[in-house]
Amino acid sequence: MIKTHDLSKTYRSCGALRALSLKVAEGSAFALVGANGAGKTTLIKILVNLIQASSGSAYVLGVDSRQLSPQQFRRIGYVSENQELPGRLTVSGYLNYLRPFYPDWDIALEREITQRFKLPGDRKINELSHGMRVKMALACALPYHPRLLILDEPFSGLDPLVRDEFMEGLAAQAGDMTVLISSHDLGEVEGFATDIAFVDSGRLLFQEPLETLTDRVQQIKVTVERQSTRRDAVPETWIDIQETGNVLTFVDTQFSEFDLGERIRSRIDGVRDIEVQPMSLRAIFTSISRATRSVQE
């Protein structure tokens, strides 16, 4: 559905994307995760041909993104946080304007979505609140049954209620469509995403199915008898190690239940208890970003 190879983008002397290779499979809900300035928006803009890459290649729906034509754009939905919408048109006015561009426009679906989002048809777009405008942008992107929906930071500036509505609208339509969603709002995408890619400073740290990520990365809490006991060199896969009182917590990025106690006891003395806790996507993201940053420093 999407495939990039060694994609790089340099703004003046600043590298926004560095040899990023990524693959989004058809039918997946792919979350692109990374801190502000990691290069998520740059990547998305290259994918929809708003900007050009400095080097490398990007294919969307099997076509080089620089060659995307209306034929492909009819099957791509794009919603970004700062979506440009014609402010002087009314909600229905703009939908009326868009309809003829898309042969597959589904009026029943359009109605369902505008009702779900309670979009006032006679209101001018520049009189809408930010939340309404984002919902409007989604309402414009769904009725033609896109095969690929690209959402760039759709949740920023939305209150929890609107986020819920937005996610409900999305979940109702997701079905067979491939969704690429960039966000640092990990709570929102956690239930929805099937795949995750972490981007940091323009590089892809990894991409994998959410299930394997949450199985593989677990927080381990080790309670020891007393403080300052022997501690041998810990493996590189243990990150974000923290100590408070007699509790040592760390994140095991290659977690396996097999031999866990043995592996910990061989490195730490006086272990009283070992507890394994599953981590939320948000916690995984924070730990990994922190670890990456401390390595860079």
Next chain:
Amino acid sequence: MNSFGIKIRPGLSIFDQVVSGAQKAILSKELEKGQTFPSVRSLAVDLKIHPNTAHKAVQYLIQEKWLEVQPGIGTVVAGCPRKPSETRRHVIEQDVAMLVAEARRVGLELEELVDSIRKSWSKTQKSVEETAR
């Protein structure tokens, strides 16, 4: 409508949570035999999860005979397929594991934990009896 009280918790498999949530609701008779089960789409919308995950969970529950497809009606609750007592234990396992972990962390002994479970149990029992009266 909220799909039988499932609250998606972060970090755990969504599929597992939907499956065990449905099983708990069936065991507790919140969902009764013969009752229609939410559609994949409404499940996805309610829980804000990907429809494919909702679909997988429903398919699994059908395969395990918790649900059955009735032509013309949709997916309905078939009841508990195995011995209820075993299944009851099974679906609560994860919650017990979390409780045990928490207890160990604060340094509780097994007996003490069992004791506080007993107390909590009889307290609940009492309030149930009072409500019944």
